[in-house]
Amino acid sequence: MLSRRSHRLFFLLLTVFLLITAGALAQDDTTEIKVMSHPVHESAVIGGAGAEVDLSPDLVEATGISLVWETQPWPDILERTVRELALADSDISLMFLISQQYSPQVRNQLMPLNDFLESDPIENFDGIAEGMLSFVSDSEGNIYGIPMRAYGPVLFYNTALLEEAGIAEPPSTWEEYIADATAIAGRRDDGARIYGMRFEPSSVILGARAYGGGLLSGDFDILFTEEPMIQAINEAAELYAEGVIPPDFMNLVADDWLTLEQNGQVAFAVRGPTYYSNLNDPEASQVVGQIGVTTVPASETVDFDLAPGNASFWSMSIPANSADPEAAWEVIKFLSSDMAATEMARNGNAPTKLSVYEDPEFAEVNAAWVDAAAQSLLVAKPDWPAFDEQSRASDIFEEQVVLAITGQKSAEEAMADAAELIAPLLPTNE
The missing domain is CATH 3.40.190.10 (Periplasmic binding protein-like II)
Known part of the structure; x- marks a missing residue:
């Protein structure tokens, strides 16, 4: 027979085993996708460099998705995204592109997002300025990017x-x-x-x-x-x-x-x-x-x-060769929510949604310019079409x-x- 001490040791080991197993199962339930971006986008989402909030746990809890960031400095990110889009297959699921990149050629290498928007819409999508959306859309109304970072001057x-x-x-x-x-x-x-x-x-x-x-x-x-x-x-x-x-x-x-x-x-x-x-x-x-x-x-x-x-802005797009388009959309939808947009603004991100400018805490901290910026954002657009x-x-x-x-x-x-x-x-x- 086991002694009382042996019983305690057995149950302690069993508890540790169950906790490890539960953690492993939880990890197995999490989908990882790779994201290509400039470093500022990673900082906006996970914090760092003086930023306050890490949205990664909220993203995993809400979507079951974790992000693996592949960042490139400016202007290297421009060439890197072009090369990645040209591949037959890619392990990148989601890209952040700047407005000047949405040329007709690049749009042909991206997924239109209209079906996603219709079946699984973004919260307060109407709060994104039409001037920006028009620059990531084609003449037939297909939308290829969801603006995430911008300021009207x-x-x-x-x-x-x-x-x-x-x-x-x-x-x-x-x-x-x-x-x-x-x-x-x-x-x-x-x-x-x-x-x-x-x-x-x-x-x-x-x-x-x-x-x-x-x-x-x-x-x-x-x-x-x-x-x-x-x-x-x-x-x-x-x-x-x-x-x-x-x-x-x-x-x-x-x-x-x-x-x-x-x-x-x-x-x-x-x-x-x-x-x-x-x-x-x-x-x-x-x-x-x-x-x-x-x-x-x-x-x-x-x-x-x-x-x-002139408003140069960054948008989230799904490449046509995306490794996981559905997961990429879940991330876009989460990061475009009012909550995430507001938290990223506290991390220093330049918000594209008017709801952020209306947030009382954000407005109080940035009282000197928030009203002018919100008004400018409504009419701002890039100097040049892509x-x-x-x-x-x-x-x-x-x-x-x-x-x-x-x-x-x-x-x-x-x-x-x-x-x-x-x-x-x-x-x-x-």
């Missing part, structure tokens, strides 16, 4: 510079914006140059949109030879001639502009709203407490209030814009030359 303004110029309120029309920027530009008492606005060659696209125009239509018709773009370029040429924008604006990159803004040398800047923290960083910025945020106003000549800003030669077309366009702004060509001549060079690159002319 807002207009930052230096309250101290406005006050010194006698300007009481931020601009409410595009015309006021140009006039205010022109009035503020000049030199400080210490000799430092003050610029009226952050400006890059692509900024004329926002100007054209403010006047009701644009770059290309959704069907790739050329719009940039029309009057709104000509007006925006001529306006920029005047700003250049008057010193409202830097003489070397075409060479300045984003970090150069951020330094100027932090030094108090820029009155207005169109940026993603989370740059509010950079401009109020006491260790890097001289303008802490002097930054206001508003929306980018449209021209008084049009029948809408906000100029649609097509295979988009990068080359963008370079051509910006080169011609610089020639016009610096007086080497008229705006009309520059845009006509751009149209001649870009037209053969568009999908309708391939």
Whole structure:
């Protein structure tokens, strides 16, 4: 017979065995799928790098699915996803793609998500801005991606510079914006140059949109030879001639502009709203407490209030060669839920759902910019529609814009030359 001590030892070992077995069975019930993304998406979901929340346990509990992340830095992720999509078979089930990747060629390598949306819909799907969904859809209404990370740009303004110029309120029309920027530009008492606005060659696209125009239509018709773009370029040429924008604006990159803004040398800047923290960083910025945020106003000549800003965004897509499309959809649906979108926003993700902006805690923490960002998100869209030669077309366009702004060509001549060079690159002319 077993002694009492042996009985206790037997039951202890039995308990340990049962716990191990239960754990193994639980693991067996969990489906693993591989996800390809940029590292920011992994951080948004599992936390890390200062992020607060790990959604992995909630995902497993809700769906029985765990994620194996295969991340690539920028711009390597662009080439890596293209190679993976071209394979006959892949062990990747889910991909995160940036808006510029949704060309007709890439869409042909992705699964349309309409059947999933109809049979197993996403919570509050209508809360995702139509402007973003249109860029991940084709002309027949097939949707190839669910936006997950995006911001509509807002207009930052230096309250101290406005006050010194006698300007009481931020601009409410595009015309006021140009006039205010022109009035503020000049030199400080210490000799430092003050610029009226952050400006890059692509900024004329926002100007054209403010006047009701644009770059290309959704069907790739050329719009940039029309009057709104000509007006925006001529306006920029005047700003250049008057010193409202830097003489070397075409060479300045984003970090150069951020330094100027932090030094108090820029009155207005169109940026993603989370740059509010950079401009109020006491260790890097001289303008802490002097930054206001508003929306980018449209021209008084049009029948809408906000100029649609440029919004590059990331979406979740299922490759046509996906290893497990059904599991991938379960993950997309979970990460698109109001709860997950809000928690990812606390991890620093830029939310695509309006419900996140309405969350009381999120709104309180980001009170300085949340209203402007939510309004901008409704109208924001990428500058360029996705097509295979988009990068080359963008370079051509910006080169011609610089020639016009610096007086080497008229705006009309520059845009006509751009149209001649870009037209053969568009999908309708391939």
